[in-house]
Amino acid sequence: MSDTALSYPVDARNRVRRHHERGAYDHDAVHAVLDAGMLCHVAYVFDGQPYCTPTLHWREGEMLYWHGSSASRMLRGQRAGVPVCVTVSHLDGIVLARRGLNHSANYRAAMCFGTARIVDDPAEKAQALAAVIDRFLPGRSGRVKPNTAQEAKATTVIGMRIDQASAKVRAAGVGDEPEDLALPIWAGVIPVRTVIGAVETSPHVPAGVARPPELAHYPEGETLDKALRETQRIYEGG
Template identity: 45%
Template sequence: MATAPSQRARVRRAPARADYERATIDAILDEALVAHLGFVIDGQPYVIPTLHARIGDDVYLHGAASSRMVTMLGAGIPACLTVTLVDGLVLARSAFHHSMNYRSAVVLGHARYVEGPQERAAALEAFTDRLIPGRWEEVRPPTRQELKGTRVLAMSLTEASAKVRTGDPVDDADDYALDVWAGTVPLTVEPGVPVPDARLRDGIAPSAAVTDWAAGAARLQTKRNA
């Protein structure tokens, strides 16, 4: 769908599964809880799992101000951020054609330090509400010391692509006659019952933000599995 924003962002393997629409890319980034950030420092490649949050045309990251990763990314080294959502195992009649149904997004480019106080505050709020929407308003905000020890980075979504696989296994024509079960096994991430902190004072129940999010996530998975 649409066209690749650049040659290096173009999906080459199974290009029919590519999707360059921003709506698709945004939806995948917004649903995924964990991103993997790839970069090279001193000739050595690294891939680091990290929390992310998207606001408009940027995806935000954060880390300790003293982190080498944060320092090098802020200096402008090339970076690649990826997220993957696995929706199911695809079981074919042959070993060769086993696969997964998935939605993935790749963002290429350079990170920049977020210096403006308003943008920085919005990003920090987005990180918290990315986990549980509305949580930022329920908790203590960062102290000046905590803010001093944290750097926020942003990557533009200018060079981004998505890749999606859905549906049944695709077997060789002769294999459809085999007496082997084939199909898909859905995989989901579902919220469980909130477990209180061992040091939580008596009489404090989960907030509406927590319970509403858990119920909404459960409904979404039920709808997706239907």
């Protein structure tokens, strides 16, 4: 709760226009959406053409990192960085109302604005390559075969300070008009959630190799949301 008082600056770029009552600009609200997911979408512009690339992200304070994507080739020529918008969204439900235009969805989304740069400082990059494992799988980077220098070089990590952001959340029942409430039409919510399945051990793992402790954070049937928020908490405390 330490960040509740901190807010991102708001202007035309990040102000929530449609359903502005669903918008929030405090760090906690934005971080909660980011940390509950591992898949983000990065928007960038190349020769006037917008691209929307899905990739894996993680957060460290106000820094957002993601795994090299098609944006990498463009960034190589731009040491000063390029403007991007990184969005993380979760679909939580389908909302069925009495009239068509009151149909909606429950969701959580965070849009983050900043300048993306390739992480090329060797120390920062080594830390990022450990973080991309440990943030999701606590302690695992120390339990796997170390990366070679060549492997590290072949991997691209991109980083961005979150300059501005907004969160937008709908988590509610049906928003029917008062005059529609008595209509003999069914209304309600179909909830959806992303859950963890039964872990599949690789057939090549030698007999006798135990499941590592990091798997305990991903119990079958649990929501991915909860597992990711918990592993982020461990990562921040570590």
